[in-house]
Amino acid sequence: MGPGGMPGAGRRWAGAVLVTLAVLGPHVARCTEPPEHFLFQGKADCLYTNGTQRVRYLERYVWDRRQDVHFDSDVGVYVADTVWGEPETKSWNSQKDVLEDARGAVDTFCRHNYGVYENFISTHKGEFCRYNYGVFERGHVIGRSVKPKVKVSPTKSGAQVHPDTLICSVTGFYPGGIEVKWLKNGQEQTAGVVSTELMQNGDWTFQILVMLEMTPRSGDVYTCQVEHSSLPDPVTVLWEAQSDSARSKMLTGVGGFVLGLIFLALGLLIYLRNKKGRPVPQPTGLLS
Known part of the structure; x- marks a missing residue:
């Protein structure tokens, strides 16, 4: 290539390539100083949106830490990022x-490999396979879906008589995209x-935890609504505010129980003690 091009970029590389080039200084033969090292990289990335419905292919060429040329499938041509990349471009x-x-x-690289790994995972369910499959999807395992667990807990601060905060705990779900809403009486x-x-x-x-500050009134119904890709329909968990009289009745019932x-327990204990202390009757019969 000409003197104005990228060092080491004599031809285009189709895949992800990593090559270390050692450039020896003029005094290395005399062992007066260590050699300098530079890195030339050719990287190919596939970006997937909603499976393979939209795929973007990126190709980048980097000398040391300087990106000189890149190709973006959305653009369709090679683009020079520096003057060093213009000849190759x-x-x-x-x-x-x-x-x-x-x-x-x-199609030949991105969509093809997506299908290869999707078919591979359908027949190999181990965690090792899921892990490596996730690497190819930028940390997201394609096709993996885990339903969330939803729980609502009331809490109060200080010396408050009634709870003033509701906590909606949503745990154990995958992937990470989720929508959590609080509703009061349907609003x-x-x-x-x-x-x-x-x-x-x-x-x-x-x-994730989603908290709602509230002032409960008798009859108010609070709802934590969760929407996730693993759920056919939103999951809802209700919490209803109770009046003082209802609360008192409940506490009275619990106390009475x-x-x-x-x-x-006391009556049973007394009965067992009395039974234990009662003399055992002797059998009567003819003496021989």
Whole structure:
């Protein structure tokens, strides 16, 4: 290639290539200084959106840490990123077979390999396969889906009599895209809603907490609604605010039940003790 081109880029590479070039200085033979090392890289990436419905192919050429040339299937031609990449860009764009090969990589390279690994995973269900399959999808395992577990818990702060916060815990789901809403009496709530960041678990699942600050009134029904790709329909978990009288009745009923159990246990204990202390009757009969 000419002196103005990229060092080491004598031809286009179709796949992901990594080559280390050692450039020896003039004094290396005398062992006066160590050699300098530079890295020339050719990288090919496939970006998938919603499976293979939309596929984007990227090809990049990097000298040391400098990207000189790239090809984007959305553009369709090689583009020079620096003056060092201009000679190669002109050369590759002028070669019909090279340009057609790059444009066709969306199907021949990206979609083809997507199908290969999708079929591979359908017959190999081990965690090793899932892991490596996920690497090819930028950390997302294609086709893997785990339903979320949803739980609503009331909590209160300070010396509050009634709970002032509802926590919707959504755990153990995959993939990470999820929508969690709070509704009050069927109306979506936006004020007072606080969400944590999406947290990763150690088993390739996610969890998230979504809290709602509220002032409960008797009869109000709060709903945590969760939508996820693993669910055919949204999952809803309800929490209903109780009045003071209903709460008192419930506490009275629970207290009465506990007292009843205590009296039952005492009565049974007294009965067993009396039975144990009663003299055993002797059998009567004719003496020989």
